[in-house]
Amino acid sequence: MRLIASDIDGTILGHDGKISDRTIKAFQACREAGVELVFVTGRPPRWLFPLQEQLGHSGIVICSNGAVVWDLHTGTALSSSALDVPSVLEARRIIKSLRPDALFAVETLTGFQLEPGFIENGTSELLSEFTPAPLAETLAADDAVVKFLAVTRNGTPDAFLAEVQPAVAHLVSTTHSAPRTALLEMSVPGINKAVTLAQYAESLGIDAADVVAFGDMPNDIEMLRWAGHGYAMASGHPDAITAAGQQAPHFDDDGVAQILEAKLTEQRV
Known part of the structure; x- marks a missing residue:
């Protein structure tokens, strides 16, 4: 060892x-x-x-x-290793077509951006400093997105992963780590x-x-x-x-x- x-x-x-x-x-x-x-x-x-x-x-x-x-x-x-913004927005579009209720956020090297409703009930002590807004409005071309997140209030994390992963595999690598919340974590392929x-x-x-x-x-x-x-x-x-x-x-x-x-x-x- x-x-x-x-x-x-x-x-x-x-x-x-x-x-x-x-x-x-x-x-x-x-x-x-x-x-x-x-x-x-x-x-x-x-x-x-x-x-x-x-x-x-x-x-x-x-x-x-x-x-x-x-x-x-x-x-x-x-x-x-950062995702480019066009890949993030395209993955968002695909996931939204599969799960219209999905909500999104991104982790960048300089901060966190989240859409309205991403945090349930709009409250989180760790995320309270960030103002929700549509990613299409907040993401800048030079933002280094190290993690792209998608959440839905319906279904299980495993079911959400099984549905989304093959649809966006050409754009992002997808996994999850939340025991109960259907929250997906996406990064650069590979x-x-x-x-x-x-x-x-x-x-x-x-x-x-x-x-x-x-x-x-x-x-x-x-x-x-x-x-x-x-x-x-x-x-x-x-x-x-x-x-x-x-x-x-x-x-x-x-x-x-x-x-x-x-x-x-x-x-x-």
Whole structure:
């Protein structure tokens, strides 16, 4: 074990916004043992504060499902893969033709743009600073869109993904990470957590065989397959569990911490 790559939400971070003490101690022990640590998340850079505040992490985070490599220490993007605006608007048109009730938003390197109604009931503490408006009016030609989002209040995330993914595959790569909300996350074709993680590991001279990865949702599937030791949370999505082939115990039982503790013990023997 030379590199740990961990998803955040549902893997180490609960709905209460907390990382357990046991998980924090397990990561600290890995650092002290000389193991590299990178977090690989669908979150944008502005939502990484739990890593800094609770874990004291100041290193690299792969954000937006692989579209951005962010340096927490300097607060800058080391690399990014952005969708062009025409592709975003065309994908929006196609999805709207399939699901007229769909609403959209985009994550850019400089901020967030959302359409009216994208946030249910029009409220969200994390998004309250942004003013809703049609994307066709707010998107500028030079906006670097690192994640395109589509939401519908009808149906399941899996059904929405199955319907939309083949229709827009020529324009965007599509996945989801929301357990209950039918929210799709789209990025540059060919970009996912695994692709960017593999590049990062290679830059450190670390092979996939020496990577331990943790995740819980469909946006983690490629990463869990790529890593030499991919663990899906027992509390995770069935497709992630199938892809990983190995399970970490349930999130509520500090599954990531349990696996890391066992692996550190093995390395010391």
